[in-house]
Amino acid sequence: MQPSQNESKVYIEIVKQLRLIISKEALKPGDKIPSERELSERLNVGRSSVREALRALELLGLIETRRGEGTFIRDFHGNQLVQLLGTFVLQDQKAIKDVLETRHSIEMDCIRLVIKRCNDSHFTKLRALLQFQRVNDEQIFYEIALLSDNHLVMRIWQILNDYVKALEIKQEMKNKSLYTELIDAIVSRNEKSALLIYKTLRNLSFD
Amino acid sequence: MQPSQNESKVYIEIVKQLRLIISKEALKPGDKIPSERELSERLNVGRSSVREALRALELLGLIETRRGEGTFIRDFHGNQLVQLLGTFVLQDQKAIKDVLETRHSIEMDCIRLVIKRCNDSHFTKLRALLQFQRVNDEQIFYEIALLSDNHLVMRIWQILNDYVKALEIKQEMKNKSLYTELIDAIVSRNEKSALLIYKTLRNLSFD
DNA sequence: AAATATCAGTGGTCAGACCACAAATAATCA
DNA sequence: TGATTATTTGTGGTCTGACCACTGATATTT
Structure with a gap:
């Protein structure tokens, strides 16, 4: 995945793409988003970059990850x-x-x-x-x-x-x-x- | 670095440790924090985990990274x-x-x-x-x-x-x-x- | 002295390897 | 058959090592 325009960082791009995916697939709080490996493939980026994006969103409280299960959209409440x-x-x-x-x-x-x-x-x-x-x-x-x-x-x-x-x-x-x-x-x-x-x-x- | 107590994630621990470092060394907005590799060594964690923590803080607007220079504390007004x-x-x-x-x-x-x-x-x-x-x-x-x-x-x-x-x-x-x-x-x-x-x-x- | 080339340090990214865990599936047993 | 138990598969969690691109300092050349 190309950093759009002025070389913004890959993980930022991933965040944006993820937003599109969520929007396009009409995912709601509680729903599961694609796995790290799948995102890595779909967006042609390394898995570590995907993780950087996801960790950031997690810290924002926008997603929740459960080992062995996946990553899920969270509703705004309960964010830290x-x-x-x-x-x-x-x-x-x-x-x-x-x-x-x-x-x-x-x-x-x-x-x-x-x-x-x-x-x-x-x-x-x-x-x-x-x-x-x-x-x-x-x-x-x-x-x-x-x-x-x-x-x-x-x-x-x-x-x-x-x-x-x-x-x-x-x-x-x-x-x-x-x-x-x-x-x-x-x-x-x-x-x-x-x-x-x-x-x-x-x-x-x-x- | 051990995830404290109930196995919270490493990157969260890193965020906490980083807060301590900032506090202990009295770092102010504009100051440079230790490099990713140094943090990785000091805290006994992988560099990728350090990056996950830093990316999250960056998205929050708490730090700012400049390639080739380092990572700096920001006067937190995160536009991101x-x-x-x-x-x-x-x-x-x-x-x-x-x-x-x-x-x-x-x-x-x-x-x-x-x-x-x-x-x-x-x-x-x-x-x-x-x-x-x-x-x-x-x-x-x-x-x-x-x-x-x-x-x-x-x-x-x-x-x-x-x-x-x-x-x-x-x-x-x-x-x-x-x-x-x-x-x-x-x-x-x-x-x-x-x-x-x-x-x-x-x-x-x-x- | 000034301009230039080199080098070390730093963030940015990727690939691959394990591990731990959970759910689905297959195999086993009563 | 039906319930229990292994096995497999998929997922996140982490580490390592490898490059690249960029910056700033240092050394070199002019």
């Missing part, structure tokens, strides 16, 4: 792109203050989203969580982030949460009643109140 | 990535919705942060922007994100913005006056008003 970018961004960005602040923003966004779209039936699990004795801060906000029903926001929250954990800034769970209040406020769709309680929970100022 | 996601991901409606919604949340977070911490002197550039005839939506929000003074939030906004651009959902700039109002509201620290204007700008509902 955000995760990856996150770790790369965070590695040199040690501004703890930024991390914490961003997490606060995201958590408040989650609360807003949950209030905006959830009906009462969604809250059963959240309420149930509070019953457990050993429930912790992370579990509760994990559920809230989940209820935001936005996969991307969920991912971002997870990254931030992981990082905060890595910093060993543990979130104590001293005032269990505050969490109850928070959830009550969310359930009753009182955004203002919910955010106020949240800020109390995180010891934030109220500006 | 943008293109690719645009063509591959367009199918998934929920993902698109999530991207847009997340961007909205982050942009509103930016507005809140800016209001919280900026003094008037910070706004000169923002005001100046509006003077230009051909100023566009992206430039304005870039400035706002910058003024948030939170590097992490800024990065996240950039990623999301790239996503949106990749989706070819262009942000028109029809009501220039609205942007003026927005900035005025921010400058006068009127959060409620600013967010309201923002929602108008983005055609969001007002719940």
Whole structure:
């Protein structure tokens, strides 16, 4: 396969061709794409070049490979792109203050989203969580982030949460009643109140 | 190099190791990373595996390779990535919705942060922007994100913005006056008003 | 001193060889 | 026959070694 025009790399060409194949054969998420060896033959390139293209797409989360079976198209969800970018961004960005602040923003966004779209039936699990004795801060906000029903926001929250954990800034769970209040406020769709309680929970100022 | 624990793939391990190397040697964007052959030796893996890792990172826009010279860390604004996601991901409606919604949340977070911490002197550039005839939506929000003074939030906004651009959902700039109002509201620290204007700008509902 | 030729290092690509694994198939046994 | 067990086939995973093309530094020549 010729690198089209200005000598772009073979593996990039393969990615493009693959897109055409997927389009032409109307392959959907879950479907199997041609094997590495077949692609290698069909496109007249080395198998290693095919693999470079596939590995790149895999890291993007666009395909999934299963040894012994083949390579399959994946739907956009579950991709690790955000995760990856996150770790790369965070590695040199040690501004703890930024991390914490961003997490606060995201958590408040989650609360807003949950209030905006959830009906009462969604809250059963959240309420149930509070019953457990050993429930912790992370579990509760994990559920809230989940209820935001936005996969991307969920991912971002997870990254931030992981990082905060890595910093060993543990979130104590001293005032269990505050969490109850928070959830009550969310359930009753009182955004203002919910955010106020949240800020109390995180010891934030109220500006 | 052993795939850590549950037999994850070698190239993934290489990505992780590479991250460590970058961190340990304090490499910055523009710096050169070890050559493929050296990495192959240092990590006890085949060069082809190293290449799989590097190609993936390249497609993500995290590194840049120059034949005959070497591989360099990039200030990650991957154009490749943008293109690719645009063509591959367009199918998934929920993902698109999530991207847009997340961007909205982050942009509103930016507005809140800016209001919280900026003094008037910070706004000169923002005001100046509006003077230009051909100023566009992206430039304005870039400035706002910058003024948030939170590097992490800024990065996240950039990623999301790239996503949106990749989706070819262009942000028109029809009501220039609205942007003026927005900035005025921010400058006068009127959060409620600013967010309201923002929602108008983005055609969001007002719940 | 300047222009040129050479050389070492680097990424780009290919081919072939194994290995590990999974599913389909064939052979075997009850 | 029907179920179990080997075998085969196809697939991804990895390594090695070989070239090529290009860059930049070095050595050589003019």
